[in-house]
Amino acid sequence: xxxxxxxxxxxxxxxxxxxxxxxxxxxxxxxxxxxxxxxxxxxxxxxxxxxxxxxxxxxxxxxxxxxxxxxxxxxxxxxxxxxxxxxxxxxxxxxxxxxxxxxxxxxxxxxxxxxxxxxxxxxxxxxxxxxxxxxxxxxxxxxxxxxxxxxxxxxxxxxxxxxxxxxxxxxxxxxxxxxxxxxxxxxxxxxxxxxxxxxxxxxxxxxxxxxxxxxxxxxxxxxxxxxxxxxxxxxxxxxxxxxxxxxxxxxxxxxxxxxxxxxxxxxxxxxxxxxxxxxxxxxxxxxxxxxxxxxxxxxxxxxxxxxxxxxxxxxxx
Amino acid sequence: xxxxxxxxxxxxxxxxxxxxxxxxxxxxxxxxxxxxxxxxxxxxxxxxxxxxxxxxxxxxxxxxxxxxxxxxxxxxxxxxxxxxxxxxxxxxxxxxxxxxxxxxxxxxxxxxxxxxxxxxxxxxxxxxxxxxxxxxxxxxxxxxxxxxxxxxxxxxxxxxxxxxxxxxxxxxxxxxxxxxxxxxxxxxxxxxxxxxxxxxxxxxxxxxxxxxxxxxxxxxxxxxxxxxxxxxxxxxxxxxxxxxxxxxxxxxxxxxxxxxxxxxxxxxxxxxxxxxxxxxxxxxxxxxxxxxxxxxxxxxxxxxxxxxxxxxxxxxxxxxxxxxxxxxxxxxxxxxxxxxxxxxx
Numbered sequence: 276x277x278x279x280x281x282x283x284x285x286x287x288x289x290x291x292x293x294x295x296x297x298x299x300x301x302x303x304x305x306x307x308x309x310x311x312x313x314x315x316x317x318x319x320x321x322x323x324x325x326x327x328x329x330x331x332x333x334x335x336x337x338x339x340x341x342x343x344x345x346x347x348x349x350x351x352x353x354x355x356x357x358x359x360x361x362x363x364x365x366x367x368x369x370x371x372x373x374x375x376x377x378x379x380x381x382x383x384x385x386x387x388x389x390x391x392x393x394x395x396x397x398x399x400x401x402x403x404x405x406x407x408x409x410x411x412x413x414x415x416x417x418x419x420x421x422x423x424x425x426x427x428x429x430x431x432x433x434x435x436x437x438x439x440x441x442x443x444x445x446x447x448x449x450x451x452x453x454x455x456x457x458x459x460x461x462x463x464x465x466x467x468x469x470x471x472x473x474x475x476x477x478x479x480x481x482x483x484x485x486x487x488x489x490x491x492x493x494x495x496x497x498x499x500x501x502x503x504x505x506x507x508x509x510x511x512x513x514x515x516x517x518x519x520x521x522x523x524x525x526x527x528x529x530x531x532x533x534x535x536x537x538x539x540x541x542x543x544x545x546x547x548x549x550x551x552x553x554x555x556x557x558x559x560x561x562x563x564x565x566x567x568x569x570x571x572x573x574x575x576x577x578x579x580x581x582x583x584x585x586x587x588x589x590x591x592x
Numbered sequence: 593x594x595x596x597x598x599x600x601x602x603x604x605x606x607x608x609x610x611x612x613x614x615x616x617x618x619x620x621x622x623x624x625x626x627x628x629x630x631x632x633x634x635x636x637x638x639x640x641x642x643x644x645x646x647x648x649x650x651x652x653x654x655x656x657x658x659x660x661x662x663x664x665x666x667x668x669x670x671x672x673x674x675x676x677x678x679x680x681x682x683x684x685x686x687x688x689x690x691x692x693x694x695x696x697x698x699x700x701x702x703x704x705x706x707x708x709x710x711x712x713x714x715x716x717x718x719x720x721x722x723x724x725x726x727x728x729x730x731x732x733x734x735x736x737x738x739x740x741x742x743x744x745x746x747x748x749x750x751x752x753x754x755x756x757x758x759x760x761x762x763x764x765x766x767x768x769x770x771x772x773x774x775x776x777x778x779x780x781x782x783x784x785x786x787x788x789x790x791x792x793x794x795x796x797x798x799x800x801x802x803x804x805x806x807x808x809x810x811x812x813x814x815x816x817x818x819x820x821x822x823x824x825x826x827x828x829x830x831x832x833x834x835x836x837x838x839x840x841x842x843x844x845x846x847x848x849x850x851x852x853x854x855x856x857x858x859x860x861x862x863x864x865x866x867x868x869x870x871x872x873x874x875x876x877x878x879x880x881x882x883x884x885x886x887x888x889x890x891x892x893x894x895x896x897x898x899x900x901x902x903x904x905x906x907x908x909x910x911x912x913x914x915x916x917x918x919x920x921x922x923x924x925x926x927x928x929x930x931x932x933x934x935x936x937x
Contacts, residue, residue: 316751414603414607417607417920418607418610418611421607421611421913421916421917421920422611422909422913422916423871423875423909423912423913423916425878426875426878426893426908426909426912427909429878429893429894429897430615430618430619430897430905430909431618432897433897433898433900434618434619434621515755519757522757522759523757523758523759523879526759526879527878527882527894528898529897542757542759542760542763545763546763546883549763549766549767549770549771550767550770550771553767553771556760556763556764556767557764557767559760560757560759560760560761560763560764561760563757563760564752564755564756564757564760567755567757568751568752568755571751571754571755572751575751
């Protein structure tokens with residue numbers, strides 16, 4: 276470790292080192308990265324996630340076509356030729372799962388982006404201006420929070436299923452991401468609002484106002500960079516959440532529809548074959564599981580890395 | 593406090609109206625509109641217009657909304673299709689408890705809902721009880737023995753529990769307990785794959801329990817993971833407080849310290865969480881009910897969505913939204929009641 280100068284007491288090793296490094300090094304990015312590195316779950320998670328993302332990107336290398344059926348080979352159990360087995364139409368499951376991963380990751384990232392695009396401005400406006408702006412925005416947020424998420428997702432999915440507008444063309448990833456994002460921005464908005472409410476009162480903001488900084492400048496250039504911690508954590512967890520919701524929606528038939536593979540609709544197709552061909556259900560779900568766990572661990576690691584009170588906790592306050 | 597409650601209730605009313613307007617609009621802008629659920633195959637040209645007229649769907653949207661809300665028995669309606677409005681309408685509107693008729697079965701929506709609601713409440717309350725019975729001890733012990741082997745195992749398992757897709761878990765449970773394992777006595781599958789009870793077998797507690805095990809497990813895992821983590825962190829906050837040290841210094845038995853003082857305070861946020869999860873008890877889990885063929889609200893919503901049965905969808909959505917508002921308010925009130933430091937005025 277960088278802080279070799281200190282002979283740390285047992286148990287206080289991390290805390291001493293962190294405190295030393297926090298003083299010695301500037302810049303929140305390096306501090307956060309260093310603390311993140313120390314979180315074993317987060318590091319393992321990053322590696323696993325990296326492997327997953329890589330294999331999903333490389334899905335095109337597969338010799339099998341994810342959508343072309345090959346009835347001769349249908350419903351084969353896992354073998355060397357087909358590591359995950361084949362589905363009722365003879366398609367290689369591993370290939371389909373990897374292609375499905377592409378969709379899930381895209382939906383996850385897009386939904387996260389939409390959550391941020393809606394949630395951050397709402398939170399900023401509510402937290403910075405307060406007053407009736409805050410009131411109105413919070414009422415809207417609370418109203419949206421009171422809607423039962425899965426039910427509304429199903430409703431929107433059902434409506435979009437019928438629409439012939441180009442925005443809702445079959446299996447449009449963006450549409451699903453928008454639908455999911457529309458129901459997930461509220462937590463981010465609340466977080467941002469809370470951060471802004473706190474930071475707004477600090478002296479350096481008063482000073483900035485005093486030298487004539489415009490509201491926009493203060494919001495974006497001064498407050499927002501200091502509020503970035505919880506936002507990043509929330510965004511990370513939101514990716515996992517979005518992947519889970521897309522899978523659920525597709526499983527119910529209101530998201531991505533066959534023949535395009537998605538982890539959710541792979542599970543839906545597997546339901547009829549649980550007794551005789553369980554691999555159809557085991558592998559897609561396993562992929563969802565193995566994707567969300569590292570995402571959660573990374574989120575947890577980030578949360579710990581950003582937490583200003585962690586050092587005190589380890590010293591044993 | 594009374595002021596606060598009144599204020600919240602007054603705020604809830606326009607918000608509920610807003611929600612109902614949003615939902616009503618969503619449902620009606622679907623292409624094919626509400627008609628999509630009424631006609632199965634390609635109907636004769638005149639039939640659509642006739643059905644539209646009969647259901648009052650050719651009126652302007654705001655008018656339809658008003659009728660949905662307060663009914664049309666205060667005005668004249670054209671019931672026999674001759675273009676002349678001469679008979680009184682029959683709808684009394686949501687505000688008077690008339691949720692309309694299902695497009696699919698033509699029966700009153702309220703009857704359909706009441707047929708399913710008890711089943712969902714039955715399943716979800718048992719799930720909730722199991723969750724509480726497991727999550728609380730786990731959370732407490734995990735916090736008290738922080739960083740012990742138990743704690744590490746439990747924390748890891750909770751992490752996993754939160755990452756498991758519910759529907760996948762259900763399938764895995766089915767694979768293991770229905771497809772693979774067999775009852776050593778009868779040679780048949782160990783646990784049933786669905787339904788609330790074995791049909792035409794009369795009432796038997798053992799039978800009911802067998803049918804409950806898998807759905808409850810499927811629903812409980814995620815919940816237990818979430819609650820136990822939450823309780824653990826809440827307990828950790830409480831345990832380090834000075835009054836706990838004082839209680840111990842006074843010579844109080846450890847169990848009393850934990851349960852009478854620490855847990856009581858740590859449980860407060862959990863009670864709030866629990867109150868916020870209450871709407872879920874009514875709405876049911878679509879996934880659990882679909883995989884295990886449980887005749888409840890979740891599956892009903894799903895089936896109605898498939899068939900575009902909009903009156904049912906609207907009714908369920910607005911009921912759940914109203915219950916959510918009520919639950920949020922209850923959560924805040926209970927929180928203020930349990931924690932004297934909290935004041936809303």
